[in-house]
Amino acid sequence: MGRTLIQNATIFTATGQAPFTGDIAVEGNRIASVGPAGKGGAADTVIDATGLFCMPGMTEGHAHLSFENVCATEDLITPTPEAQVFATARGAKALIEAGFTSAYGASEAKLRLAVAVRDEVNAGRIPGPRIRAGGLEISVTGAMGDESREHNPRVGPATIVDGAEEMRRAVRLHCREGIDNIKLDVSGDPFYPSTPGHTTPMTFEEVRVAAETAHAYGRRINAHTRSIDGSKHCVRAGVDGLFHCEYVDEELLDLMEAARDRIFVVPTVGLFAQIMAGEASGHGLSPEVGGYMNIPDLLENSIRTHSELRRRGIRHLIGGDYGFGWSPQGTQGRDLGFFVDYYGYSPAEALVCATRNGGLAMMDSGDLGTLEAGKLADLILVDGDPLADISVLAGPAAIALVMKDGVIQKQSSARAARPAQPALEAAE
Ligand SMILES: [Zn+2]
CATH class of the missing domain: 2.30.40.10 (Urease, subunit C, domain 1)
Structure with missing residues (x-):
């Protein structure tokens, strides 16, 4: 060379x-x-x-490589896996061209999309960053990602499990299929009105078994967690990456601080910031709709919580929840500005979140970032x-x-x- x-x-x-x-x-x-x-x-x-x-x-800390111009959950469910492989490859290309040499996977629209693209990138056949491949999100009945109803059973962008043994099996299946980063939906979410962001549908035992199983297979485990109880479950169960984390109390802040050399935290603030700035209004998500979804409160809590976590030395990563109709892949670097404006990072510190922290999340060896x-x-x-x-x-x-x-x-x-x-x- x-x-x-x-x-x-x-x-x-x-x-x-x-x-x-x-x-x-x-x-x-x-x-x-x-x-x-x-x-x-x-x-x-x-x-x-x-x-x-x-x-x-840079490292995109919560990658959905397969999300391309997504405007509704339907856009994740209805396209064929074959079409989505191409979208995922385009996502990988957009990231590397925007300076992201690593993508730390969250979840994808279908199980093996990021695995397939990761393997092609690693073989040098298509352009893309280093990829820790995410699979499907793993959730529980009635929570985020469960698109079924009694009169209309159907498959959503999630694997639905209930109880420790179903969880163990789902995580093992993800490991068998080549997933690097397991993702749990521990808390609710404003896009799922029956389980809003402050609720915690997944039990501690389910989270604990998932973390134990993922680690037994040498994988990382991450969680969608906005609620106080959900984030406590994650820290106590040994989850590696905590996504969102808007709501906290003193006990949770102390737990996270005590685990700061082990966990990574990804605020994914771009999505809510863009909705409240009116950037998603052309896609049915105006600031007014965001108001009904309680997004101003989530954003306020995000600013308060992550400013405090910054002061406590938590390893934040940038990125997350890009690939929507108003937030194309390759624009994740916008988060750097949000880290400065919302959380009080200096530009140099924000760059460290994007680089050194990202490298540590990608690999334990410290060889990257x-x-x-x-x-x-x-x-x-x-x-x-x-x-x-x-x-x-x-x-x-x-x-x-x-x-x-x-x-x-x-x-x-x-x-x-x-x-x-x-x-x-x-x-x-
Ligand atoms: Zn996400």
């Missing part, structure tokens, strides 16, 4: 070090060195990154300064170059990337 040298970039390592102008050398799939300009050594390929911002690739010698070479060049204007990461336009596992996945614009050239003169 040779040695690639990225020269003269503004380097943000996501380790806490202040940004500096320097060079990064990549050998094979690893970063060989990160240091001052002119000290990168010889290379087979040199990329002049003068004026560009170099940072680790920072720019340091020896780490996996997942990095991006941005035509702009996210620390001065975080919105430059809100879409693919300013993403000038994307490298994943040492391989360039995207190289755009005359500015970023002059064609590869031998650069013997770069040698000391």
Whole structure:
């Protein structure tokens, strides 16, 4: 693969070090060195990154790769799996082009969509990020994802289980089918009026058995949890990733803080922010409708809770619940701005959520998410300064170059990337 040298970039390592102008050398799939300009050594390929911002690739922390222009649950249920495979592949492509080199899976419209796309991406046959594949959400009768009624039984975007043994079987089946990230619907949700967000339809025992089973198979387990009891179930049962978490009490905050080196928390605030800003009004979800769904209250609680969790050192991830009619895949970087505006993160801290925290969620080894010698070479060049204007990461336009596992996945614009050239003169 040779040695690639990225020269003269503004380097943000996501380790806490202040940004500096320097060079990064990549050998094979690893970063060989990160240091001052002119000290990168010889290379087979040199990329002049003068004026560009170099940072680790981002992680989408709650990926629904198969969601494309979704406006109702029906859009997840009725399309064929064959059509949805293509949508999922397009989702993966959109993410990598927007600077996301990792996707931490939530759930998908059908069981194996992310598995199929993950395997094609890993084989190098289609573009996409590293993928921890989500499967179906696992829920209980009458809760989120259960689309059946007595007069109209049908399959929703969920596996419905009741009791510990059915849960164990469902999680094992997900593991058998290649799912990396199991997802439970522990709490209710504003889109399911019979079980609103503050309710907790799933029992502790069901959550506990699911976590035990997922871990026995070496998988991660995550949960949709908005309610206080639901989030307590998750922390106590050993769930790895907690999604949403708007409602808290002191006891829950303390539980989460005590588990902060083990859990990841993904607020997925984009969806509610977009609804209340009127961005979903063309799809039947105006701010007024959001009001009926109690979304202003959820948003208020999200701001209060996640600001406090930030102060307590919780590892937040950005992303989640993109792929709707008003929020195309590849715009997940908008969450960085919400993290700054709502939760009080500095731009640099928000970037750490997107990179270092995401890398730790993707793999335990700590090999991903920072720019340091020896780490996996997942990095991006941005035509702009996210620390001065975080919105430059809100879409693919300013993403000038994307490298994943040492391989360039995207190289755009005359500015970023002059064609590869031998650069013997770069040698000391
Ligand atoms: Zn979601």
